[in-house]
Amino acid sequence: MARRPLEDSFAADMKDGILKYGGVQEGEEHLDEFIAKVKYHAMNFDDAVGYDQLNELLHKIDEEHGTKGNRLFYLATAPEYFADIIDHLGEKGMAKPKEGKVRAIIEKPFGHDLASARALNDNINTVFDEQQIFRIDHYLGKETVQNVLVFRFANGIFEPIWNRNYIDHVEITAAESIGIEGRGPFYEKAGALRDVVQNHVMELLSFVAMEPPVSFEADAVRGEKVKVWRAIKPIPVEDTVRGQYGPGMIGRESVKGYREEERVDPNSVTETFAAVKLEIENWRWAGVPFYIRAGKRLAKRTTEVTVVFKQPPMRLFNQTEGAPCDEIQPNLITMRIQPDEGISLRFGAKVPSTGMSVCPVVMDFNYAAAFGTSSANGYERLLLDAMLGDATLFAHRDGVEATWALYTPVLEAWAKSPAKDFPNYASGTWGPAASDELMRRDGREWQRL
Numbered sequence: 001m002a003r004r005p006l007e008d009s010f011a012a013d014m015k016d017g018i019l020k021y022g023g024v025q026e027g028e029e030h031l032d033e034f035i036a037k038v039k040y041h042a043m044n045f046d047d048a049v050g051y052d053q054l055n056e057l058l059h060k061i062d063e064e065h066g067t068k069g070n071r072l073f074y075l076a077t078a079p080e081y082f083a084d085i086i087d088h089l090g091e092k093g094m095a096k097p098k099e100g101k102v103r104a105i106i107e108k109p110f111g112h113d114l115a116s117a118r119a120l121n122d123n124i125n126t127v128f129d130e131q132q133i134f135r136i137d138h139y140l141g142k143e144t145v146q147n148v149l150v151f152r153f154a155n156g157i158f159e160p161i162w163n164r165n166y167i168d169h170v171e172i173t174a175a176e177s178i179g180i181e182g183r184g185p186f187y188e189k190a191g192a193l194r195d196v197v198q199n200h201v202m203e204l205l206s207f208v209a210m211e212p213p214v215s216f217e218a219d220a221v222r223g224e225k226v227k228v229w230r231a232i233k234p235i236p237v238e239d240t241v242r243g244q245y246g247p248g249m250i251g252r253e254s255v256k257g258y259r260e261e262e263r264v265d266p267n268s269v270t271e272t273f274a275a276v277k278l279e280i281e282n283w284r285w286a287g288v289p290f291y292i293r294a295g296k297r298l299a300k301r302t303t304e305v306t307v308v309f310k311q312p313p314m315r316l317f318n319q320t321e322g323a324p325c326d327e328i329q330p331n332l333i334t335m336r337i338q339p340d341e342g343i344s345l346r347f348g349a350k351v352p353s354t355g356m357s358v359c360p361v362v363m364d365f366n367y368a369a370a371f372g373t374s375s376a377n378g379y380e381r382l383l384l385d386a387m388l389g390d391a392t393l394f395a396h397r398d399g400v401e402a403t404w405a406l407y408t409p410v411l412e413a414w415a416k417s418p419a420k421d422f423p424n425y426a427s428g429t430w431g432p433a434a435s436d437e438l439m440r441r442d443g444r445e446w447q448r449l
């Protein structure tokens with residue numbers, strides 16, 4: 001259901017989409033059978049009669065296909081309609097019918113600060129029980145994100161060193177080379193912190209930092225994630241960096257700056273880059289900084305987590321003159337979330353020669369080489385999980401509010417003193433100088449990606 005009158009074309013468009021993006025070939029089993037069942041219902045989201053008609057249509061489908069009242073409402077609308085749609089579903093008795101399982105997927109953005117996220121949660125919870133709600137974050141559907149948990153908890157050798165005794169710091173980068181792709185009005189209100197950091201990056205961080213859950217069940221996993229977010233110290237504004245891209249080069253293409261994008265205020269102070277230093281104050285992580293950064297129009301598209309280990313307690317080997325590298329480098333575990341999916345371990349190896357020079361070498365696991373498949377984009381898995389009622393990879397109310405509680409003060413501080421130096425990085429670079437400074441003042445540098 002949606003507002004535009006697409007009754008005649010929707011099913012055909014859906015088929016085109018599946019053929020183009022779904023990895024399905026024309027003529028494949030079940031495709032046409034599935035498409036023949038696709039129905040489209042045009043209505044305005046505030047039209048009470050429209051919901052009656054939708055309800056009727058769904059009952060008719062139950063009769064024809066034996067779907068027994070099971071429903072999955074997927075709210076992928078602009079967020080301002082969420083509350084209205086939910087209220088109407090509640091009023092019409094569609095959220096808790098006598099027969100069938102009803103669930104609702106809510107797309108992001110889930111609120112734009114703590115107060116709005118709470119209000120939305122309150123609103124949803126008056127209509128749906130928490131077990132019926134699936135707040136989607138497509139990062140959790142990514143194979144490589146889920147593999148962070150497998151890497152840590154299905155192997156015995158990493159977890160003993162996964163703590164403050166061995167780890168110097170952790171870096172998380174979610175870099176995109178694309179700009180805002182025509183989404184000016186949305187992005188103007190969002191910015192990088194709301195669009196990507198509060199949700200995708202924090203989900204990733206929770207998998208890197210959480211304690212082992214007692215089982216891989218929704219309550220156990222989500223409970224451990226919330227503990228991590230709640231243990232993060234309030235973020236001083238000095239530990240945050242914001243940036244906005246100016247014109248520049250992405251590969252060989254020259255691209256315009258954010259303020260020149262369509263439907264963007266020419267004096268916009270919306271950030272397209274954010275970097276933050278976080279401290280998780282718990283037994284495992286106290287004293288280990290987590291540096292995170294996310295932005296658009298950066299030098300390349302890559303999402304990575306790098307765990308940087310402490311150096312050995314003393315230097316036993318000296319580089320001999322003419323060694324092919326300068327200094328002994330720390331061990332790294334790098335989890336490449338996308339696009340070159342894999343995990344690598346960097347360690348020092350003896351350079352073959354009469355001396356004892358040590359240079360970094362890398363052991364690499366590459367998804368495509370190991371498993372021969374490219375991983376799904378995340379949504380397939382998540383939609384299936386929602387149909388099956390498994391909320392493990394969906395956000396819980398408490399989690400959403402915990403991450404907003406962390407970032408709302410930062411957003412408020414930023415709003416109070418709008419950036420004066422925007423645009424402060426050229427497209428195709430790694431963001432503003434202040435992002436490097438955030439690490440340099442701690443005697444560290446971002447890994448070169």
Ligand code: BG6
Binds near residue numbers: 108138195196303
């Ligand atoms: C979306 C953001 O949630 O995530 C986009 O709204 C961003 O701005 C996208 O580009 C990134 O997702 P992915 O899967 O391409 O890393």
